[in-house]
Amino acid sequence: MDDCDVLIVGGGPAGSTCAWKLHRAGFHVIVMDKAAFPRDKPCAGWITPQAVQALRLDLGEYTRGRTLQVITGFRVRVMGSPRSVEVKYDRPVSFGIRRCEFDHYLLQRSQATLRLGSPVETIRRDRGRWIVNEAIRASTLVGAGGHWCPVARMLNGARVRGPLVAAQEAEFPIESHRSATFTTEAGTPEFYFCRDFKGYGWCFRKQQYLNVGLGRIDRHGPSKAAAEFLSYLKADGRMPADTHCQWRGHAYLVEAPRTRRAVDEDVLLVGDAAGLADSRSGEGIRAGIESGLLAASMIAGRERLLDYETRLRQCGVIESSSGSTILPDQVSAKLGGLLLQLPWFVRHVVLDRWFLKKSVQARSC
Ligand SMILES: Cc1cc2nc3c(=O)[nH]c(=O)nc-3n(C[C@H](O)[C@H](O)[C@H](O)COP(=O)(O)OP(=O)(O)OC[C@H]3O[C@@H](n4cnc5c(N)ncnc54)[C@H](O)[C@@H]3O)c2cc1C
Structure with missing residues (x-):
């Protein structure tokens, strides 16, 4: 022993x-x-x-x-929306x-x-x-x-009780001779919010690797949602049509x-x-x-x-906020779609406040 x-x-x-x-x-x-x-x-x-x-x-x-x-910027878009909002920072905001x-x-x-x-x-x-x-x-x-x-x-x-994020992810090397056919900029990850704001997909280039995935607060059909997201990215020209993703699934509580x-x-x-x-x-x-x-x-x-x-x-690791969607429940999907086209909202609320938590410095617990 x-x-x-x-x-x-x-x-x-x-x-x-x-x-x-x-x-x-x-x-x-x-x-x-x-x-x-x-x-x-x-x-x-x-x-x-x-x-x-x-x-x-x-x-x-x-x-x-x-x-x-x-990472010095992000591109944010609602799936299916014709335009994305790009936010750039003058220093590293993530890695x-x-x-x-x-x-x-x-x-x-x-x-x-x-x-x-x-x-x-x-x-x-x-x-x-x-x-x-x-x-x-x-x-x-x-x-x-x-x-x-x-x-x-x-x-x-x-x-397992409570809101659960069910996610699918794939990470693979980009062959150097095909590098230009993957149009996601390294250092500027892309977030694609689901239209019901119950989750989001991402396309993230890390030097010579691409990471693609989708997570939703919804236990049903994560594989189907991820496959649809991949087709969407291909149709949008983010990667070649013959790109194959070996999805891996995982879930976690928030x-x-x-x-x-x-x-x-x-x-x-x-x-x-x-x-x-x-x-x-x-x-x-x-x-x-x-x-x-x-x-x-x-x-x-x-x-x-x-x-x-x-x-x-x-020390703020557990917050008092709640909610089972990306946007507060009282914000309708239609209003959310409009808000996510506003550069000010995307930068200051979605990115700085929710994703980067810029106002919350390293918490000394
Ligand atoms: C698709 C996806 C994308 C994500 N993206 C991000 C992101 O970009 N940034 C971010 O901050 N978070 C992200 N997360 C969340 C993040 O991955 C987790 O919150 C994080 O890994 C938690 O770390 P941990 O050490 O608690 O657990 P884990 O990293 O899960 O480590 C748990 C370890 O326990 C071991 N283990 C399990 N069962 C046993 C057992 N019976 N005996 C012995 N060992 C065991 C496992 O092998 C594992 O090594 C993502 C999650 C998913 C699913």
């Missing part, structure tokens, strides 16, 4: 960030993940400067041998990464002891400690296993309204396991990082862990 202070289930950004901070505080941390790393994860791979800052990521070092696309590289980098950087390639199957309590898979004993357990996290299931039951309990005695949930992704943009990496840091600082500071959810609220 291996003993440790903290066992973290899941080596994605939430788990690895928590492990990184705990290891630096002198704790013996084990990270278990069912996947062998590097592993990929369905994701657009868009991160905000606040996420970079919270991670204290050295971008110069990170770029060595890895893809890092600086594009590839999850197979990013997650591996963060996990290695954490310096935690790694147990990769085997899933967590059993969790039980014995004399005030956690026993996982009858192989690891830990004082504190952190559930960072994403949407299907076994620790989240233990705390909340198997039934932070409002809250449906998951994120804490109990000696156990916490971070990231998607706790259902913390932003309700409007679907951004979940930042909340994963911030909740991982908060969990680590509460464990390291021997604080009362039962206050964790209150602290997530106090």
